[in-house]
C-alpha cells in the first residue's frame with residue numbers, strides 16, 4: 001500500500017489497540033475500517049487475528065463490496081457493512097465495530113439505546129438506534145433496514161446490531177473508537193438505571 005494508506009492503517013491500529021485495551025472487544029472479534037479519501041476503496045482488517053495485536057500490514061484494501069484489491073489475507077465478512085456505510089454516509093471516514101457486552105445486553109431488548117447520561121445526549125443527540133438483523137452479519141437483504149435508519153436519523157454516530165454489537169462511525173478511527181466506548185458506557189448506565197429502578201432505590 002502507498003504511504004497515505006499506510007498512515008491511515010497506522011491510525012486504525014491505534015484505535016484497534018485502544019478498543020482491545022479498554023475491554024470493549026475481546027479475542028478475535030470486531031473490526032475496524034477507514035475510507036481511503038477520494039476513492040471508492042477502504043482499508044479493513046483482514047479476517048482472523050485480534051484487534052489487540054494487529055499491525056498496519058494486517059490491513060487490506062477492498063472496494064465497498066468487500067472485494068480484495070490489495071493486501072494478504074481474507075477480508076472480513078463484515079466488510080460489506082463497512083462499505084455500505086461509506087456509500088450511504090459520505091461524511092463518515094472510519095468505522096469501529098465491536099462486540100461490547102453491555103451494548104449487546106441492551107440490544108437483546110431490540111429497543112434503541114436510551115440516552116441516559118448528559119454526556120451521551122450532548123454528543124449524540126440523534127441517539128443510538130438498534131437494528132434487529134437476524135444474522136451474525138449485515139447481509140445484502142438487510143440493506144433497506146440500514147438505509148431506512150439513515151433516512152430517519154441521518155447524522156447518527158453509532159447504532160447497535162441486536163445480539164451482536166456496536167457500529168460506531170467518525171471522522172477518523174480514534175473518534176469512532178471513542179464513540180464505541182461511549183455507547184458501551186451508556187448501555188452500562190442504562191442497565192444499571194433499570195436495576196436501581198427495580199430495587200426501588
Ligand SMILES: [Zn+2]
Pocket residue numbers: 030078097098099136164165
Ligand atoms: Zn460483529
